[in-house]
Amino acid sequence: MSKPIRVRYAPSPTGLLHIGNARTALFNYLYARHHDGTFIIRIEDTDRERHVEDGERSQLENLRWLGIDWDESPETHDQYRQSERLAIYQQYVDELLAKGLAYKSYVTKEELEAERERQEQAGETPRYINEYLGMSDEEKAAYVAEREAAGIVPTVRLAVNEAGIYKWTDMVKGDIAIEGSNVGGDWVIQKADGYPTYNFAVVIDDHLMEISHVIRGDDHIANTPKQLMVYEALGWEAPEFGHMTLIINSETGKKLSKRDTNTLQFIEDYRKKGYLPEAVFNFIALLGWNPGGEEEIFSREDFIKLFDENRLSKSPAAFDQKKMDWMSGEYIKAADLETIVALCTPYLEAAGRLTDKSDKLIALYKPQLSSADEIVALTDLFFTxxxxxxxxxxxxxxxxxxxxxxxxxxxxxxxxxxxxxxxxxxxxxxxxxxxxxxxxxxxxxxxxxxxxxxxxxxxxxxxxxxxxxxxxxxxxxxxxxxxx
Missing domain, CATH: 1.10.10.350 (Arc Repressor Mutant, subunit A)
Known part of the structure; x- marks a missing residue:
């Protein structure tokens, strides 16, 4: 490793911590800890329309519950939320505008939608067409004056080098190359409200925070060429990228969907049902990575010692709720009775079933539990x-x-x-x-x-x-x- 390892998990506070995002955080955490690097939490809160009050607290609280800790975050460092970094982004927007590598765009949403419909009806691949195409300098000036007089607030678009080839050696997938012509034309780096777009802000943040490796889900592969364009425009060296495979439903073989009601997909769900966090950590750590061998139960310390990015799977990770429950059951069996009594007691209390024999009832059913909330149904015999x-x-x-x-x-x-x-x-x-x-x-x-x-x-x-x-x-x- 030629430079210090610095990785990050950068959630948007738009909802609860999903199993896929938890895996991203966990793999970055293991990578940093294995290589004696730094693990950073950064909050990407520029999507104001989807912002959820208390979303940031929920993310951090659930990560802590899982047993993940970090070295830098908004709790310890200033300007680790994107909403606090608008002046920083503006500096680089202005730099690109001054260099002619970006420009102000006055096309309205309605015009963009109409053009997209036209392209789709014509069987064309939807893309942005430069609004200044074919205009003389005088015509451009008149167009801008007219639009500004109409009160249209511009966005800022990056001028894409469509002849460019944007390539990288992915930590998981190997060599990847994407042509500049495949990103849909000049794209917005700053919205009309002054907020940066994701693909612009993330580059500024990763560069200034000296992120060495970006490990994330492979749904971000399409974002990578756009980000490489920003690195190129600003003359910066890009970090290494690694894109983890999708998580699929083991029963359907399809991408894990929030509509899969038989699957617990949010860390909050596991907390509410009374799973042991060590079991959930163990299960997630094996979604798309394996240490080799047949063993499946490992401690957090084991995972840190064993973690090898070269063993990240190239095949989709199958999420199997039955396996999660089996693994959780193994952790509950191995746990001391005092821990499981403390875990189960609130569920018996809520059901009105606390008695002087509660500890013995919990001990009786401990070998059958996969989550603490199951104690209520298991003890029906004694109360119905x-x-x-x-x-x-x-x-x-x-x-x-x-x-x-x-x-x-x-x-x-x-x-x-x-x-x-x-x-x-x-x-x-x-x-x-x-x-x-x-x-x-x-x-x-x-x-x-x-x-x-x-x-x-x-x-x-x-x-x-x-x-x-x-x-x-x-x-x-x-x-x-x-x-x-």
Missing amino acids: DFPALGEAEAAFMAGETVPTVLASFKEKIAELADADFTPETISAQVKAVQKDTGVKGKNLFMPIRIAVSGQMHGPELPDTIYLLGKEKALAHIEQVLTSL
Whole structure:
């Protein structure tokens, strides 16, 4: 590395932190930390129409929740928001105007739309046609005077070298070259409201902040030649670029869409549902990058040590919600009980289900959780009426030995004193039923589980019966026996 590594994540505060943007932030973070570089947060807030109040706070708060930290940001440095840098941008707009590399454009939105419609109807590729084309100096002066008299506020456009070839060696995709004629003509670098456009401001910011590498999604590839034009016009060296592949829905194979309601796409969603941030970090870090080998669970420190930009995938990254849930479940299993109790308790409290046995209920279902909010549905058995048996459960309960097993078990736990009603003694009574009836295996355990919980599968049976309580367990068994 010939120069210091400085990378940035530059969100627009136009909404919540999306999984794709979180991946961009995370990969830049890992790249900086792996190479002992600097990771910068810059806020690109020049799109005033889409600006969301509190959007910046939401971005930073959710990045922190994920476990990402940074070295420079609007919290530590002045003018790290684009809205605070308008005078800086104006300086370079003026420089390009003075050099004749940019010009004021007085075409109205209505005229642009009409020309675009004409081009589309004619089967032409939509592009801006220089409004001064064919005009003499006198005609240009008269045109400008007329437009200004009409109160039209100009934009500023960069004069594109359409014969130019804009190429770079992409960190992910290799050599890329795009002709200047393919960017749609001279493009706006400053809007009529005085704000710079994205492709202009980002170059000024990246240059002045000495950004060495720009790592972003490949939807930005079309922006790169425009940005290279600005570097060229200002005589600056461009940073290295790396464009990560799209994230696709693993089920549809299509680009991840906000309409995919079965997929949690915003970091806020994971926070609200009670995922462990370490699990979400781990999952996102493997979207389009892999360390090699079969292992999939890594700590943040592992990722920093292992991160290699040469292993960024050239194929689309498949977002699989089931895999996210599996990974989260692995993290919850590995976490200490105190952490998971703290994570689950607010959900039980909101559902009105906090009791003196809440910690034990959470411990019972901890191996089944992929997110803390699931604790509410999992504990329905303990707070609602006995559920109607499903088709598979009802079919199993038609077995010949089921009444014998249930009657025996009911009798044995009914004889237990309340003080003796513990998981250990309950387990002993199940073994006693086996001895008395000669029934064993699935035909012994399954009828008891279904009769008590209404389900064929669940956590440890003695613990479930203990937490359900003697009275409720007997009532459930009696209810099932009566229906047989």
